[in-house]
Amino acid sequence: MRLSQETIAALNADVERPGYDRAAQACGIVHFGIGAFHRAHQAVYTDDAMAAGDRDWGITGVSLRSGDVAEQMEPQDGLFTVSERGSGSPHTRLIGTVQRVIVAPRDPALHVVAALASSSTHIVSFTVTEKGYCRTPAGQLDLSLLEPELVKGATPSSIYGFLAAGLARRRAAGIAGLTLVSCDNLAENGTVLSGLLNAYLDRVDPGLAAWFRRECACPSTMVDRIVPAVTDADRQQIADTIGLEDAAAVITEPFRQWVIEDRFAGPRPRWEVGGAQLVSDVRQHEAAKLRMLNGAHSALAYLGLAQGHDFVHQAIADPTLRPLIERLMRDEAGVSLGSDPGLDIDAYSAQLLARFANPALPHRLAQIAIDGSQKIPQRWLEPLAINLAAGRACPATLKALAAWMLHVRGDARPVDDPMAAQLAALWQSAGTDGIVTALFGEQGLFADRWTVNDQSRALLQTEVDQIASA
Ligand code: CS2
16 A cells, blocks of 8 residues: 555554644745755655644645656655664654645656745755756856756756746746745855846846846755665665555755745745744855765765775775775865865764765665766865965875766766766867876866865876776
8 A cells, every 4th residue: 555645544553643734734835846855855854843743834846857756756745755874773854844845847847936936935955966056166147058948938947947836926927036945065055046046137127127136035945864875675665664655755964954044035934933044145165065074975976986996884894995985075075175174074974974874775876976077176176276375285085086087987887967968078089198188287177166276186196097907
């Protein structure tokens, strides 16, 4: 039997249930990118706020591309379970906040725009991954990716097209602005989203751009929870534990963190009830998490795959990799945060290493290796730029960078990256001797993010030569 509103009673008694009347809630949030991460993170914080008495924060999920999540969730009335796996026995909880899922490419009637324009909607949030922001390597809005939807009368396909249509409708109807909450792993994600959307609106409707600047807010947030992709075996195990089939189930670690810049255009759920931290400035939290957690994750992915590992907990247990990852985390990423990093680097590193080592949560390195071109700027290139400018060597980060370079050459395994073709072509034309310059030289692909100096070039070249000839 499948999980749904009707079958809830058949769930095993130890599964925690939503503490509110689902049917009585209006939709207050539209969320773009309703994948496993959102379901294990923001949906849970919102569920906590509603259980504490907040009302009308139901979530309309939007999938921009695939219909998979809608097929998992719609037959279940939006219900799904979150199972936490740590050292103790797993804890499972039913989440009731998601009301429906719209698959944008199958939505010619533009229900997404209607949801954005609804007066009950106050918040639009995003987990569309780094590439969902359609940026050039220098971080500008990449209009070449958006051409098709910029044609007059075209249906929107990016977050920008939908937001432009939704905001235009709100303005025309005299409805208040929105708070747009980016929950993606980008440095200063709110500021980035605001700048890119502003550039888009300036192009399509400068008056609307001015309205957006006046009426909307884009707080930055740091989000953290490790959420591996669910396998069929996990689904089977969850069905055995909860007593119902749950096609939308997610598994995650007990840890979760959400630090939110307290800058909203209108009402919001009391996410702090679920432990979210509302602060005046998230930049330090974001930089620490992106460089130390995500930076180490990406290093484990490319170095670990090259060593024949499949999972994070295996790679971090490898005695040849662990010291390197510790160095990257503490002495390179950690040090790049400055003399007043706002947290205890040693304690944070120790906590991250313990989370990576969690054997109850197999996390595929290949999942983390996806879209490296979109991830390495904020994870590695920023700290490299800061450290090298201060004269600090970064051998571990450079080793990881070399492993990524060899990964995108594409000889060992398929490369899942929006820039895969461009990177492969660059390898073809530049070869082993020219690739460092082609990527990180003064005219290189990533020159706006970081340019190699002589010392780092020599180190990087040695690593590339070594791996290439292995
Ligand atoms: C990972 C992240 O896939 C990746 O790139 O580094 O998804 C990571 O698990 C989360 O950011 C943890 O909060």
